[in-house]
Amino acid sequence: xxxxxxxxxxxxxxxxxxxxxxxxxxxxxxxxxxxxxxxxxxxxxxxxxxxxxxxxxxxxxxxxxxxxxxxxxxxxxxxxxxxxxxxxxxxxxxxxxxxxxxxxxxxxxxxxxxxxxxxxxxxxxxxxxxxxxxxxxxxxxxxxxxxxxxxxxxxxxxxxxxxxxxxxxxxxxxxxxxxxxxxxxxxxxxxxxxxxxxxxxxxxxxxxxxxxxxxxxxxxxxxxxxxxxxxxxxxxxxxxxxxxxxxxxxxxxxxxxxxxxxxxxxxxxxxxxxxxxxxxxxxxxxxxxxxxxxxxxxxxxxxxxxxxxxxxxxxxxxxxxxxxxxxxxxxxxxxxxxxxxxxxxxxxxxxxxxxxxxxxxxxxxxxxxxxxxxxxxxxxxxxxxxxxxxxxxxxxxxxxxxxxxxxxxxxxxxxxxxxxxxxxxxxxxxxxxxxxxxxxxxxxxxxxxxxxxxxxxxxxxxxxxxxxxxxxxxxxxxxxxxxxxxxxxxxxxxxxxxxxxxxxxxxxxxxxxxxxxxxxxxxxxxxxxxxxxxxxxxxxxxxxxxxxxxxxxxxxxxxxxxxxxxxxxxxxxxxxxxxxxxxxxxxxxxxxxxxxxxxxxxxxxxxxxxxxxxxxxxxxxxxxxxxxxxxxxxxxxxxxxxxxxxxxxxxxxxxxxxxxxxxxxxxxxxxxxxxxxxxxxxxxxxxxxxxxxxxxxxxxxxxxxxxxxxxxxxxxxxxxxxxxxxxxxxxxxxxxxxxxxxxxxxxxxxxxxxxxxxxxxxxxxxxxxxxxxxxxxxxxxxxxxxxxxxxxxxxxxxxxxxxxxxxxxxxxxxxxxxxxxxxxx
Numbered sequence: 001x002x003x004x005x006x007x008x009x010x011x012x013x014x015x016x017x018x019x020x021x022x023x024x025x026x027x028x029x030x031x032x033x034x035x036x037x038x039x040x041x042x043x044x045x046x047x048x049x050x051x052x053x054x055x056x057x058x059x060x061x062x063x064x065x066x067x068x069x070x071x072x073x074x075x076x077x078x079x080x081x082x083x084x085x086x087x088x089x090x091x092x093x094x095x096x097x098x099x100x101x102x103x104x105x106x107x108x109x110x111x112x113x114x115x116x117x118x119x120x121x122x123x124x125x126x127x128x129x130x131x132x133x134x135x136x137x138x139x140x141x142x143x144x145x146x147x148x149x150x151x152x153x154x155x156x157x158x159x160x161x162x163x164x165x166x167x168x169x170x171x172x173x174x175x176x177x178x179x180x181x182x183x184x185x186x187x188x189x190x191x192x193x194x195x196x197x198x199x200x201x202x203x204x205x206x207x208x209x210x211x212x213x214x215x216x217x218x219x220x221x222x223x224x225x226x227x228x229x230x231x232x233x234x235x236x237x238x239x240x241x242x243x244x245x246x247x248x249x250x251x252x253x254x255x256x257x258x259x260x261x262x263x264x265x266x267x268x269x270x271x272x273x274x275x276x277x278x279x280x281x282x283x284x285x286x287x288x289x290x291x292x293x294x295x296x297x298x299x300x301x302x303x304x305x306x307x308x309x310x311x312x313x314x315x316x317x318x319x320x321x322x323x324x325x326x327x328x329x330x331x332x333x334x335x336x337x338x339x340x341x342x343x344x345x346x347x348x349x350x351x352x353x354x355x356x357x358x359x360x361x362x363x364x365x366x367x368x369x370x371x372x373x374x375x376x377x378x379x380x381x382x383x384x385x386x387x388x389x390x391x392x393x394x395x396x397x398x399x400x401x402x403x404x405x406x407x408x409x410x411x412x413x414x415x416x417x418x419x420x421x422x423x424x425x426x427x428x429x430x431x432x433x434x435x436x437x438x439x440x441x442x443x444x445x446x447x448x449x450x451x452x453x454x455x456x457x458x459x460x461x462x463x464x465x466x467x468x469x470x471x472x473x474x475x476x477x478x479x480x481x482x483x484x485x486x487x488x489x490x491x492x493x494x495x496x497x498x499x500x501x502x503x504x505x506x507x508x509x510x511x512x513x514x515x516x517x518x519x520x521x522x523x524x525x526x527x528x529x530x531x532x533x534x535x536x537x538x539x540x541x542x543x544x545x546x547x548x549x550x551x552x553x554x555x556x557x558x559x560x561x562x563x564x565x566x567x568x569x570x571x572x573x574x575x576x577x578x579x580x581x582x583x584x585x586x587x588x589x590x591x592x593x594x595x596x597x598x599x600x601x602x603x604x605x606x607x608x609x610x611x612x613x614x615x616x617x618x619x620x621x622x623x624x625x626x627x628x629x630x631x632x633x634x635x636x637x638x639x640x641x642x643x644x645x646x647x648x649x650x651x652x653x654x655x656x657x658x659x660x661x662x663x664x665x666x667x668x669x670x671x672x673x674x675x676x677x678x679x680x681x682x683x684x685x686x687x688x689x690x691x692x693x694x695x696x697x698x699x700x701x702x703x704x705x706x707x708x709x710x711x712x713x714x715x716x717x718x719x720x721x722x723x724x725x726x727x728x729x730x731x732x733x734x735x736x737x738x739x740x741x742x743x744x745x746x747x748x749x750x751x752x753x754x755x756x757x758x759x760x761x762x763x764x765x766x767x768x769x770x771x772x773x774x775x776x777x778x779x780x781x782x783x784x785x786x787x788x789x790x791x792x793x794x795x796x797x798x799x800x801x802x803x804x805x806x807x808x809x810x811x812x813x814x815x816x817x818x819x820x821x822x823x824x825x
Contacts (some may be wrong), residue, residue, distance in 0.1 A: 046072070077115070147177065309342075417450070426465045451486050467503075477516035531593060
C-alpha cells in the first residue's frame with residue numbers, strides 16, 4: 001500500500017501552473033534566478049541585473065560577490081535570443097568595473113564573446129559584446145586571447161555597423177590591440193584601413209578621435225602607409241586640416257601626417273595638394289600650442305629626407321623655426337629643437353641657422369627645467385656642430401662651434417655630462433667632441449672639469465653615452481694637461497675596460513682614446529698595468545673585432561712603453577729612444593701580462609734571469625762619493641770596476657736604516673740609483689761625440705761598452721766567461737731581481753747591446769736593438785759612404801752589425817756570414 005502510494009506521488013503532472021509573477025527585491029534573489037530553467041525568468045533576471053549594475057560600481061562589485069558572473073558567462077551562449085541579449089547587456093555593463101575585469105580574466109569567456117560577433121547576431125548583442133571586449137582588451141593577456149581566437153576579423157567588420165556604439169566599442173578594441181606590432185600588421189592585412197578612413201566622416205567626435213588615434217599607430221608601418229596613400233588617406237586628412245569645424249581633430253590628424261611624411265612620395269602628394277602651405281599655417285598659429293607643436297614635429301619628420309630638406313630650405317623654414325625658439329610654450333620649443341636637429345643634417349640649413357642667430361637661441365634652451373627640452377636642445381647642437389669631413393672641420397661647422405662657444409654653451413654642456421638623462425649626456429658629449437677640434441674651445445672645455453665628468457660617463461651602461469664619451473675623450477686627450485688629469489681622476493681603468501665591449505663603435509672610439517692617451521709614457525704604462533696590451537692582442541687576433549683602430553692603439557702603447565715593446569717584439573727601432581725606467585724583462589709570450597718595474601722590484605729574489613734596468617741622471621747631478629771608488633766584490637774586476645759598489649751601497653743603506661726609526665707608513669717605491677751608468681754617459685759625451693768620423697764614433701762607443709762589461713771575449717772561450725755567476729752575485733748583493741745596467745761588469749751579448757743602445761740614444765747617435773735566441777742581441781747601424789763615381793753628389797747607405805763581444809768596434813756588414821755568425825750560435 002505504502003509503496004504504491006509513493007509511486008503515484010512521484011508521477012509527473014501533465015498540467016502546468018498559470019503564470020506566476022515573480023518579484024525579486026534583493027540582488028541575491030535575482031542572482032539565484034539566473035539558475036532557473038525557465039527562459040522568461042532568465043531573461044527578466046538578466047535584465048534586472050543590467051539595470052542594477054548600471055547604477056554604479058558599488059552595485060557591480062556587489063553582484064560579483066553574489067556570484068553573478070559565472071552564470072552570466074554561460075547565459076551569453078543561451079539558445080534563446082532574448083536571454084542571450086539580456087545576458088550580454090548585464091555582462092557588458094559589469095565588465096566596465098576593474099574588479100569584474102580581473103575576475104573575467106580567470107574565466108575563459110573571450111572565445112564565447114567572439115563567437116557572438118557574427119553579422120547575423122542582434123545589434124544589441126554586438127554593442128555589449130564589443131563593450132565587454134573593449135574593457136578586457138586593455139589587459140595584455142586578454143589582447144593575446146582576442147588575437148589568438150581570431151577576434152580581429154569580426155571586430156573590423158563591425159566598424160561598418162549602423163550602430164555608433166558598436167563602432168565606438170570596436171574602435172576601442174582595435175586601438176588597444178594595435179599597440180602591438182603583430183596586431184598592426186594583421187589589421188592592415190585584414191583590410192582595416194578603408195573602414196577606419198570612412199569613420200573620419202562620422203558625426204560623432206569620439207569616433208573620429210578614436211579612428212585618428214588608431215591610424216596614428218597603424219601608419220608607423222611602411223606597408224600600411226602605402227595602403228593609406230592608395231586609399232586617398234591624405235586627401236581625407238587634408239579635408240580635416242582645411243576645415244575650421246574640425247579644430248578638435250587637427251592635433252591627431254597632424255600626428256598621422258607626421259608618420260607618413262618620412263616617405264618622399266607621401267610628402268610630394270601632400271605638397272602638391274597644398275599641404276605644406278597648410279602645415280606652415282599651423283606652425284605659425286600662436287594660440288594653439290598643441291597644434292603648433294604637432295605641426296613642427298611634421299616639419300621635423302619631413303626634414304629627415306635629403307630631398308625634402310632642400311624643399312623646406314627653399315621655403316625659408318629655418319627663419320620660422322628660429323622665431324619659434326622664443327615662444328613661451330615648452331612643447332613648441334621642444335618640437336622646434338627637434339626640427340632644427342633634423343634640418344641641420346643639410347649644410348645649407350646649418351649655415352642659415354648660424355646666420356639667423358639660431359645657435360645662441362638653442363643654447364638658451366639648455367637652461368630650461370624641462371628634461372625633454374634640454375635633450376632636444378643638446379641633440380640640435382650636436383647636429384649643428386657636426387662635420388662629416390675627414391680631413392678638416394668644414395667652415396660651416398667651425399662657425400657653428402664658435403657660435404656655441406661664444407654663447408658659453410660649452411660650460412652648460414659640461415654640466416649636462418653630470419646629468420641623469422642618458423640621451424642628454426650622450427648628446428652633450430657628442431657636441432663637446434665636435435667643439436673640441438678647435439684649440440681655444442678645447443682649452444675652455446677643459447677648464448670646466450670636463451675630464452672628471454667624462455670619467456663618470458665611461459662607467460655608463462648606455463651604448464650611445466659610451467660611444468660619444470669615448471669620442472669626446474679622444475679629442476680632448478690631444479692636450480697634455482687633459483691626459484694628466486684623466487690619469488689623476490682615475491679614468492684610465494674604466495677606459496681600458498671598454499676594450500671588452502663587443503659594440504663596434506664603442507670599441508673603435510675607446511681605441512682612439514687610448515691611442516691619444518698613450519702619447520705620454522706614464523699613462524701608457526698605467527694602461528698596460530690595467531691589461532690594455534693583453535686585451536688589444538686578443539682583439540687583434542679576432543677576425544670580427546680587430547680594426548685599424550685597435551692596431552693603432554697597440555702601436556701607440558708600445559711606442560710609449562719601450563720596455564713592453566722590446567719584451568713583445570724583440571726589436572727597438574732607431575727612433576725608439578730609451579729613457580730612464582726602461583727595463584729588459586726578457587722575451588714574453590703574447591697574451592701574457594708584463595709586470596711593471598715596481599711590481600718586479602717587490603718580488604722576492606728568485607732563480608730566474610735578472611731584470612736589467614736603465615736609470616741615468618743628468619751629469620750635473622752625478623756626485624761620486626769617495627767610498628764608491630772601490631769595489632769590495634771579488635768578482636768585479638777590470639778597469640771599470642771602481643764604478644760598481646752594490647755591496648757597499650747595501651751596507652750603507654742598512655746602516656742608515658738602523659740609525660733612523662722606521663716610518664709608520666710605507667715609503668713610496670723609488671728606482672735604484674745607477675751612478676756607474678751616469679759616469680758612462682758622461683764619458684761617452686766627452687770622448688766620443690767630439691770624434692769627426694761617424695764610423696769611428698760607433699767603433700769607439702763599442703769599445704767603451706765592451707770595456708765596461710768585461711772586455712773582449714774570444715768566441716771559443718765564451719763558455720768560460722763568468723757572466724751568469726756575476727749576475728747571480730749582483731742579485732744576492734742587491735737582494736733584488738732588478739739590476740741596474742751600470743753595475744754589470746761582466747755582460748754578454750744582450751747586456752752589451754742594451755748598454756750600447758742606451759748610450760747611443762743618450763748622446764744622439766742612431767742604432768737599433770734586436771733580440772735573438774739564447775741571450776743573443778745586437779745593434780744595427782746605418783752608415784753613408786760617398787760614391788766615388790758621382791763626384792760627391794750622392795752617397796750610398798749600408799747597414800752594419802756592431803761587434804761588442806769578440807772584436808769590439810768592428811762593424812760587420814749586415815747579412816754577411818760574419819754578421820750572421822755574430823747573431824747566432
